[in-house]
Amino acid sequence: MRKPFIAGNWKMNLSLNDAVTFVKELNNNLPDPKKTQVAIAASALFLESMIQNKGEEPLIIAAENCYFEDEGAFTGEISPKALSEMGVTHVIIGHSERRKYFNETDDIINKKIHAVLRNHMIPILCCDETMGRRESDSKISWVVSQVTAGLKGVSSDDAKNIIVAYEPSWAIGTGQTASTDEAEEGCYLIRQTMADLYSDDIANEIRVLYGGSVTDENAEDILSRKDIDGVLAGGSSLNVESFINLANLSTK
Numbered sequence: 001m002r003k004p005f006i007a008g009n010w011k012m013n014l015s016l017n018d019a020v021t022f023v024k025e026l027n028n029n030l031p032d033p034k035k036t037q038v039a040i041a042a043s044a045l046f047l048e049s050m051i052q053n054k055g056e057e058p059l060i061i062a063a064e065n066c067y068f069e070d071e072g073a074f075t076g077e078i079s080p081k082a083l084s085e086m087g088v089t090h091v092i093i094g095h096s097e098r099r100k101y102f103n104e105t106d107d108i109i110n111k112k113i114h115a116v117l118r119n120h121m122i123p124i125l126c127c128d129e130t131m132g133r134r135e136s137d138s139k140i141s142w143v144v145s146q147v148t149a150g151l152k153g154v155s156s157d158d159a160k161n162i163i164v165a166y167e168p169s170w171a172i173g174t175g176q177t178a179s180t181d182e183a184e185e186g187c188y189l190i191r192q193t194m195a196d197l198y199s200d201d202i203a204n205e206i207r208v209l210y211g212g213s214v215t216d217e218n219a220e221d222i223l224s225r226k227d228i229d230g231v232l233a234g235g236s237s238l239n240v241e242s243f244i245n246l247a248n249l250s251t252k
């Protein structure tokens, strides 16, 4: 039985004060971590304060990105080693905004996945799909190639802990959610790809999330689908009430 994973991705929003207040307001409002895991990915500048202020709360603190080297002359980059030392346990890798605005290729993303694993954290690998791709391909094969390239050289032992998110970029920040069938189709395809790359057991074990205009109002339907184990919410994770509602939605 896969444990649901509900994650917020704040992107480059909120202030340090907002972030700390938000984390404090979650106190006693999150679901039983034995039943559902809840995470927030935030700017690297906020992570240490969030970790310090979350107290006993079962909140996973995630980074939105990191570099693929642990240390060295890479001015301005975020060290995965430093994130891990700080107590960060999960890192989003390959978000469509990183691919689009920062020219992250599958090769770079693959190196980052290895860097996160090397530093004992869990990558949340995002797979993108554009409307153009969707219209031109009968199958959403871009997702298959992104999972395959992103996980190149990753062992079965590591692969089973990885979280993969299906995030069609035409649904991100647009208010245009994929239909529940489309969301499930993308997540199913990712699971099939994991079965082809690894094994049925690993495909059944890994968690696959859907992201793209998810809110506390449309998530219940999405989460009810067999192959969707959680969500990655951007805009709606910025409001503490919406995020608490989202985190506490009944799953399956």
Ligand code: 13P
Pocket (backbone or CB within 6 Å): 009, 095, 167, 171, 172, 173, 174, 175, 211, 212, 213, 214, 232, 233, 234, 235, 236
């Ligand atoms: P929105 O929920 O704002 O569409 O963003 C989704 C996203 O990019 C999560 O990583």
